[in-house]
Structures are given as C-alpha cells and as structure tokens.
Amino acid sequence: MEATAQQTDLIRLAGLTKVYGSGLIKKRETVALDDFNLSIAASPPRITTIAGESGSGKTTLANLILGFITPTAGQVLYNGVNIWDMDRRGWFEFRRNVQAIFQDPYGTFDPFYRVDDVFDSLITKFKLTSSRTEARQITVDALEVVGLRPEEILGKYPHQLSGGQRQRIMVARAFLLKPRLIVADEPVSMIDASLQVRVLDIIMRLKEEFGISFLYITHDLSTAYQISDDIFVLYAGSVMESGDINSVIQEPVHPYSQLLVGSIPVPDPTVRWEAQVKPPDAEAGVLFTGGCKFYDRCPFSTAPCKRSVPQLYEVGPNHYASCHLQQGRPVAQPRSVAGLGR
Amino acid sequence: MTDAKTNILEVRDLKVYYGTARGPVRAVDGVSFDVGRDERFGLVGESGCGKSTTAMTLLRLIRPPGKIVGGQVTLGGADLLKLNDSEMRAVRWKRISLIMQGAMNSLNPTMRVRDQIIDAIEAHQTEAQSRKALEERVTDLLAMVQLPHRVSTMYPHELSGGMKQRVCIAMAIALEPQLIIADEPTSALDVVVQRAVMETLIALQKRMGSSLLLIGHDMGLQAQVVDRLGVMYAGRLVEVAAVNETYSRPLHPYTQALIQSLPSIKLRSRKIGISGLPPFLLNPPPGCIFHPRCPRVMDVCPADPPPPLREVEPGRFVACHLYDER
Numbered sequence A: 001m002e003a004t005a006q007q008t009d010l011i012r013l014a015g016l017t018k019v020y021g022s023g024l025i026k027k028r029e030t031v032a033l034d035d036f037n038l039s040i041a042a043s044p045p046r047i048t049t050i051a052g053e054s055g056s057g058k059t060t061l062a063n064l065i066l067g068f069i070t071p072t073a074g075q076v077l078y079n080g081v082n083i084w085d086m087d088r089r090g091w092f093e094f095r096r097n098v099q100a101i102f103q104d105p106y107g108t109f110d111p112f113y114r115v116d117d118v119f120d121s122l123i124t125k126f127k128l129t130s131s132r133t134e135a136r137q138i139t140v141d142a143l144e145v146v147g148l149r150p151e152e153i154l155g156k157y158p159h160q161l162s163g164g165q166r167q168r169i170m171v172a173r174a175f176l177l178k179p180r181l182i183v184a185d186e187p188v189s190m191i192d193a194s195l196q197v198r199v200l201d202i203i204m205r206l207k208e209e210f211g212i213s214f215l216y217i218t219h220d221l222s223t224a225y226q227i228s229d230d231i232f233v234l235y236a237g238s239v240m241e242s243g244d245i246n247s248v249i250q251e252p253v254h255p256y257s258q259l260l261v262g263s264i265p266v267p268d269p270t271v272r273w274e275a276q277v278k279p280p281d282a283e284a285g286v287l288f289t290g291g292c293k294f295y296d297r298c299p300f301s302t303a304p305c306k307r308s309v310p311q312l313y314e315v316g317p318n319h320y321a322s323c324h325l326q327q328g329r330p331v332a333q334p335r336s337v338a339g340l341g342r
Numbered sequence B: 001m002t003d004a005k006t007n008i009l010e011v012r013d014l015k016v017y018y019g020t021a022r023g024p025v026r027a028v029d030g031v032s033f034d035v036g037r038d039e040r041f042g043l044v045g046e047s048g049c050g051k052s053t054t055a056m057t058l059l060r061l062i063r064p065p066g067k068i069v070g071g072q073v074t075l076g077g078a079d080l081l082k083l084n085d086s087e088m089r090a091v092r093w094k095r096i097s098l099i100m101q102g103a104m105n106s107l108n109p110t111m112r113v114r115d116q117i118i119d120a121i122e123a124h125q126t127e128a129q130s131r132k133a134l135e136e137r138v139t140d141l142l143a144m145v146q147l148p149h150r151v152s153t154m155y156p157h158e159l160s161g162g163m164k165q166r167v168c169i170a171m172a173i174a175l176e177p178q179l180i181i182a183d184e185p186t187s188a189l190d191v192v193v194q195r196a197v198m199e200t201l202i203a204l205q206k207r208m209g210s211s212l213l214l215i216g217h218d219m220g221l222q223a224q225v226v227d228r229l230g231v232m233y234a235g236r237l238v239e240v241a242a243v244n245e246t247y248s249r250p251l252h253p254y255t256q257a258l259i260q261s262l263p264s265i266k267l268r269s270r271k272i273g274i275s276g277l278p279p280f281l282l283n284p285p286p287g288c289i290f291h292p293r294c295p296r297v298m299d300v301c302p303a304d305p306p307p308p309l310r311e312v313e314p315g316r317f318v319a320c321h322l323y324d325e326r
Helices: A058-065 A088-097 A116-125 A132-145 A163-176 A193-210 A221-227 A245-250 A255-263 A303-307 B051-058 B085-091 B113-124 B131-144 B149-153 B161-172 B191-208 B219-225 B243-248 B253-260
Strands: A009-022 A028-041 A047-051 A073-078 A098-101 A181-185 A213-218 A230-235 A238-244 A312-316 A319-322 A331-333 B007-020 B023-036 B040-044 B066-075 B096-099 B179-183 B211-216 B228-233 B236-242 B310-313 B316-318
Touching: A009 A058, A028 A058, A028 A073, A028 A238, A047 A058, A047 A193, A047 A221, A058 A181, A058 A213, A073 A088, A088 A098, A098 A163, A116 A132, A116 A163, A132 A163, A132 A193, A163 A193, A181 A193, A193 A213, A193 A221, A193 B253, A213 A221, A221 A245, A230 A245, A230 A255, A238 A245, A238 A255, A238 A312, A255 B191, B007 B051, B007 B211, B023 B040, B023 B051, B023 B066, B023 B211, B023 B236, B040 B051, B040 B219, B051 B066, B051 B179, B051 B211, B096 B161, B113 B131, B113 B149, B113 B161, B131 B149, B131 B161, B161 B191, B179 B191, B191 B211, B191 B219, B211 B219, B219 B243, B228 B243, B228 B253, B236 B243, B236 B253, B243 B253
Parallel strands: A047 A213, A047 A230, A098 A181, A181 A213, B040 B211, B040 B228, B096 B179, B179 B211
Antiparallel strands: A009 A028, A009 A073, A230 A238, A238 A319, A312 A319, A312 A331, B007 B023, B007 B066, B228 B236, B236 B316, B310 B316
C-alpha cells in the first residue's frame, strides 16, 4: 500500500463490500454491505454513528472493521495500511488500538471466572506489565474512569453484578488499553433507561478527556443524537444519508431517514406519530431492482429509482444523501462498485 | 380509585411473591389500578419492577415458585383470583387476551397461519363452528391486521418479524376480548415496523371498543400509545396519572428522574441519569423503596412505612412523602 493523502486517517473504509452466499446448488447472494466509504481522522476525536435497522449491515460493518470477517471487496485501512496486509506487529498494534464493546452485557462474561479475569487476561495478552501490583492499579484506574468502585467489583462473579455494571466493566476493559478507536455495537440497548445515560456519558467523557474516537453502531437514533458528531444511515447495506448529526436528524432529506426519524416514539404525548410517510406494506426483505434499494418502500419513487443506483449528493455542508430526488446537486462521491446488489 | 365511570378491570392491593431459599421476593407488592372501558392504560418500569408479573397475574398464569399472595382482580364484577380453573379458562382469550413479548416466536413452525388461528379460536370458544365459517373468520382477521390473504396458507418462517407479530395480534383479537394485554409487543421489532404494528393494534382496539393494557419499558412508546400511565418501581406503583400530565409534570422523584434521563431527538443535552442501582428485592431498603436513590430524600422516607399510593390531585395518584398533608 503506497503512501497516500489519506495517511492521516486513523481508519479509512474504502469501497467496503461484503456479500454472503447461501444455497449449495442454486447460489443466492446477499449483499450485507455495499460499497461503504468512511474516514475517521486521527484527531480530533469524533463519535460517528452507524444507524440502521436489523439487516441493514451495521453489525457486518463492525465485524469487518474489527477484522473478524474478510471483505468481499474494498479495504479497511488502519493508518493507511490494509488490515489484511499487516504483519504480526502491525496487527498487534491494530488490535490494541481498536477495541470493541458489544451489545450483550450478559453473554460477554465467562460465568466461571471472577470479573478480574477480564482485566488480567487483557494485561497479560498485551504485555502491559508483569508486576501484579501495577496490573491491579491499571485495573482500578480503568474502573474508576467508568464510575465504578473497584472494591465493589473486583473479586465478584458476573452473576453478582447488574447489566449496567457489566456493561461499564466492558467499557473499562476497552478503555484500559487506551485505544484510539472503540467500536461500540449497540452498547446500551440492553440496559435500563436510568443506567443507559450513565454509559453514554462515559462514552462522551472518554472522547473528551482521553481523545478516544467511537464508532457507535445502533438502531436507536435518540441515543445517537445525544452523543455523536456524525451519522451514517444504512438501509440494506447501502448508505442512504450521512453527515452532521444535527442536519441529518433535524432535517433528514432522504425518504428513508424521514420515515425512520418519524417513527421514533418520542417521549412526549403531545407529539404523537405523524403519518406523513406511509408505513411500509412490504416488510419482508428488500426487492433488488438494480436501482435504489429503498425503491419499493419509498413514497416518492419514480422510474429512474428502479433502474439506477443514485449517487451520493451533497445536500448541505457535511450532509449527503443518496437519492434521485437530489439530482442536480453536486455529486459527492460517484459509485465505485456499480451493480452490486442486483 | 378513579371516578365511578365504568371500569373494565379493577386491581386492588395485588401481591405476588416468588419463593426462594432465602425468603420471598416481593415482585408485586400491593399494586392497585383501574383500566376504564375503551381505555389504553400503560404500565412502565425498568427490568425487574414487576410489570410483567402483574400482567401474568391478571390471567392467572403465575407458576411456582411465584404465588399470588393477596389482592383482588375484578373483571366485569367477578374476582378472577376466586374463579376455579375451568372458569378461568373461559375468561382467557374470550374476555382477556395476551400478546406476549416475542410472541412471534411462540407460533408453531409446523402449522400454517390459518390453522394456528383456527386452533386458538376452537380452543377457547364453547360452541363449535363449521370449518368454512372458521376460515372466513381467519380471512377477516388477517384483513383486520392488514395482512394479505395469502399469508393464511404460509408458515411462520416465511413471514417477517412484523408480519408474525400481526398474526399474534389476529389471534389475540379473534374472540373480541374486552381487555387486550400487550406485554412488550414490539420490543423485538424495528422502529418503523413497531410504529406500523402499534398503529394497527390501536385501530383495532378502538374499533372493537376493547381496552388495552400496554406493558413496557419504553417511555417513548407509552407516550405515543396510552391514555393513562402507571409507573412501577421495585414491585410498587409509584405514580398513576393521565399520560400528558405524567410527562409534562411528573410528581414522583423516580418518574421525574426517569423522564429527565430519556434521550430525545428534539433536544441535545447532557443527561444525568439516576444514581445507584435498583434494589435487591430479597432485602429491600426500609421505608420508601426508592429512598436510597432519591434526590429529594427526607428523614421520614427511610423511617416510616412505604408511602401508599394516594390521590393528591383529581385523577393523579402518587406514592411519595413529598405530598403528605402537613
């Protein structure tokens, strides 16, 4: 990989595509992620939301960035180097600097081990220290950063802790390595509302005080709006709309984002669901026509929508939408892989 | 409790405990509320607050080690807790039906949708109907939940989550019950589908003149759906009021903190949340069960017995010493 202008990017995803095949005789292909492009600069730290509903490809994206699965096409570049071309050292460094927090605070712990093991095994694996007292101190510091009292946590078994405590332990674990980026896949969706905000607050503090960037993967636009700087709205593996969180949530231009924002149950009984966008009839699967993936659900679809994939148009400062309705606006990014997802 | 307008359901001082080796867990501890005719009533609370146990108790579906320890559940004049098992069976589905959390996963994967709905009708209806009449009923029901007719001969695996949940709603309304209990009916669905499914359920509830008891943790969904809301905390109802009042002027400090900590897409602000953790119900704190987390705690809160749910303004009930008469 030769040095390019993007070298300052901490993470760059270029044309990232994942196709899953299924069926032995009659091969059926599912495009989980279709030509996804994203850059996260080394500084300043940013929280970038990847929003989408089930099947939108957001977890596939997380798995690709973390190197859990290989892309069908495109690249994940860390400091300009494709993670699949890395040598041992580079990979080790990548694994240390890009950490993850997952959805289920109940399933990520081994019930037979005390929670201390979560930290001890990490300290051993990344050879942070060989001194037991130092290891203890690192652990205590990490727990305190996420607002947990170490004496209440260490020595306990996972079943003795609440979901909110467990998820904060996972944040502490990710923080312990002082990574550059944390990929957080639905980190608060299984925690009660009163504890949810505390985890979100910790995420913001890690960004502000320790310069850690986040990729916040969620279906919940309300929490995304509270913490993030940028957002990508995914539908069936493709970006429908992206850009500054305020613009996208307050003035969504893509019909899908409008439907999504309009469907959020707002905790205010005086602002009830408006029926401005028709609820979809076809919930089952996406009809691939070779055009816009939202074609069959879109209330504004026209003939070109069925035939051709819309380009990503610039609709405002740091605000982009992939929709034929925006034709005539400047093209932000021509499609690099055309025709996938037919 | 409320005015004497016709209540379809009256719950009084309901107590349901789970027996454990270390003593009883008071999952529901003295809960009282009413659901009016045509009304949509919500029960909201965090995990473990007893809202689902309350729902299951209304249908008498509590299994050991759970035990209904006391209280009354009156549906149209009869105390459900005093009925024998066969009388209770006649109430279930015909007068009260239930849409469970993840009900879509309770469909039988080997039966066509049509046969499952017919099964549910036949199991709960006393007089036999011809197969033709039943099939016509299925056609009507599917149309009511806005599913195409072809769904009737499909198997559950051929349907999406939202479509399966619509089938469950079709089964729940098949016998036109007076009360539909929906326990987290859409928590497994995406927001767009959730909205479509809830709007269908509300339309049917209005059309049949039934009442709806919506159980859930999502304060946003409750705000969109219900007329009145009961807020539960650690096995007790702490506040009951018209939903507009609950959100615009919550009275109980727990409700206040809960509403303040809700993320919204209208306003970006740093939230505080509620300090501390929900209580351990085997060994609850003395006095008001919320006092260790309460920002407005007073001397009386841990000392006196838990405050009862009292009407402090017309139609507004709250269980908090802040509103004691001085």
